Structures are given as C-alpha cells and as structure tokens.
C-alpha cells in the first residue's frame with residue numbers, strides 16, 4: 001500500500017510511521033502523544049459531549065479553501081486521487097463553519113422547529129466538528145455538489161474505501177449513531193492525519209471515539 005507522504009500537509013506530530021506493518025491500536029493506554037483535547041489538534045474529538053475549547057475557536061484557514069490548513073492539503077490529495085480513479089470530480093459542499101454562523105443556524109432552526117428537530121438539523125454552537133476546519137461535506141460535480149444521494153454514487157464507494165490513505169475518515173459511519181451521536185453521513189469526511197486514519201483502518205476501527213477510548217456521545221449532556 002502506498003501512503004502519500006505529504007497528504008497531511010504538515011509534519012506529523014506523533015511518532016508512528018504511516019503504513020507501518022504493525023497496527024497501532026490506541027485507546028486509553030495509547031503509547032503515543034496524541035492530542036484529542038486541543039481544538040487545533042488534527043486528532044481533536046468534538047462531539048455532543050465534547051465541545052470545542054474555547055467554544056468560539058477559529059482555526060488557521062487555507063488561503064483558498066474554507067478549511068484548516070492540513071485538511072485543505074488532504075482534500076486536494078483526495079480530489080486528485082478520485083479524479084485519477086475516474087469515479088468523479090470531488091467538490092466541497094461545506095467546510096469550516098464559524099461559531100457565529102453555527103449560532104445563527106441553530107437559533108433559526110430552534111425558533112422554527114423546536115429543540116428536538118433543531119438538534120437533528122444543526123449542532124449546538126461550539127459542538128460542531130465543522131468549526132474545527134477539519135471536517136468537510138463533500139459531493140461530486142455530477143450531483144451539483146449536493147449531498148443528497150451522494151451515498152449511492154461510485155464516488156462515495158471509492159471515498160469509503162480510499163479516503164483513509166489521505167488522512168481522512170468517514171466520521172459518522174452507518175450503524176454507529178450510539179457512539180457518534182449522528183446518523184450515517186457518507187459525505188462527511190474528517191481529517192485526522194494519515195497516522196491515525198491508517199491505524200484505524202489497520203485496526204478495523206471505524207469510530208473515532210472508540211479508537212481513542214473515549215465514551216460514547218449519543219446526545220447532548222447539557
């Protein structure tokens with residue numbers, strides 16, 4: 001397996017070698033200095049029980065794409081690989097969302113539909129992975145870059161099978177809502193760095209929370 005060395009766009013912050021033959025199985029006793037708490041860390045775990053710290057965090061963004069710098073580099077690598085595979089032209093439906101945008105979106109949904117429905121439509125401000133700049137909703141130009149029906153496309157199949165090579169995971173896999181708090185979202189990819197995405201792939205682990213030994217986050221705790 002060939003791992004694009006610079007897919008992460010940054011020097012690795014952890015010690016394992018991407019593509020090492022020994023699976024790196026992390027968890028509560030992870031031997032590597034992964035950082036899933038700091039908002040700027042590529043490994044940060046944000047979910048309904050783990051808001052960003054600070055709540056109003058803003059990443060350093062790429063010059064051209066609405067993404068944190070390492071995620072933008074990874075996105076470009078995925079886009080090129082998908083084009084080379086001939087399964088579609090990747091496009092970015094939604095990347096970084098600011099705390100202010102998330103606040104107005106959530107409050108609008110809240111006033112229109114009430115809390116239960118609003119929580120299905122938008123994350124609480126400060127609790128959206130999109131605010132890290134590391135999460136991307138993708139589609140293809142063939143779908144007008146809309147996410148509806150993306151899961152049924154060849155591009156989505158290719159993405160699910162290959163995106164780990166470029167430092168991404170499908171963050172909300174099918175059947176894992178009890179851990180992630182989100183329904184299956186085949187379009188939502190999350191940059192975690194090549195070392196983590198390859199280690200998860202090698203370990204057969206698809207849930208980021210479980211990989212790091214963190215508790216399930218099925219719903220908001222407050």
Ligand SMILES: [Zn+2]
Nearest residue numbers: 135136137188
């Ligand atoms: Zn998303």
